[in-house]
Amino acid sequence: MTTTGCTTVGPGEAPSPGPEVTLLDGVIANEAALIALYDAVLAAHQGLSGRLKKLREHHVEHLAVLKRHYVPGSASTATPEPRPSATAPRTESGALGAIRSAERKAASARADEVRRVSPGLSQLLAAIGACEAGHAQELT
Numbered sequence: 238m239t240t241t242g243c244t245t246v247g248p249g250e251a252p253s254p255g256p257e258v259t260l261l262d263g264v265i266a267n268e269a270a271l272i273a274l275y276d277a278v279l280a281a282h283q284g285l286s287g288r289l290k291k292l293r294e295h296h297v298e299h300l301a302v303l304k305r306h307y308v309p310g311s312a313s314t315a316t317p318e319p320r321p322s323a324t325a326p327r328t329e330s331g332a333l334g335a336i337r338s339a340e341r342k343a344a345s346a347r348a349d350e351v352r353r354v355s356p357g358l359s360q361l362l363a364a365i366g367a368c369e370a371g372h373a374q375e376l377t
Contacts, residue, residue: 257354261307264350264362267343268300271369274323274339278332281325285332292336292372299365306358337376344370 275293279286326332347366351359 257358258307260350260354261303261358264347264365265300265303265307267346268296268303268365270323271296271339271343272300274325274336277323277325278336281327282329282332285329288376289336292375295368295372299368302361303365306361333376337373340369340373340376344373 272293275289275296279289279293326335344366347362347369351363351366354362
């Protein structure tokens, strides 16, 4: 039996992840889902490539930074490697609307999350949320 902080963990058991780890898992999954949406739209609507590739790359950068903040062993599993799938709407305007909506939703989530985490992670999430809000505005 191991004592970690104020908890006792039996042999072979990992301590449950703290709230910041759980939140970070969700943000990482959200960034991966946004990338998957961009990938689906770019595959279905190659004419949007010039407009969307740069925005997609921002999310790849966000994901890389978020993963650097993930502490291995701080959750019950290894660093998450989400593999979400997405389907692109049939029309370019529908595809842009879907991405714009996803970006707005992500920006709103980041704004909510900054109040629940440490100052350092809060700054990172605020910066990512601002970028996502900027993407949504750029897509109008």
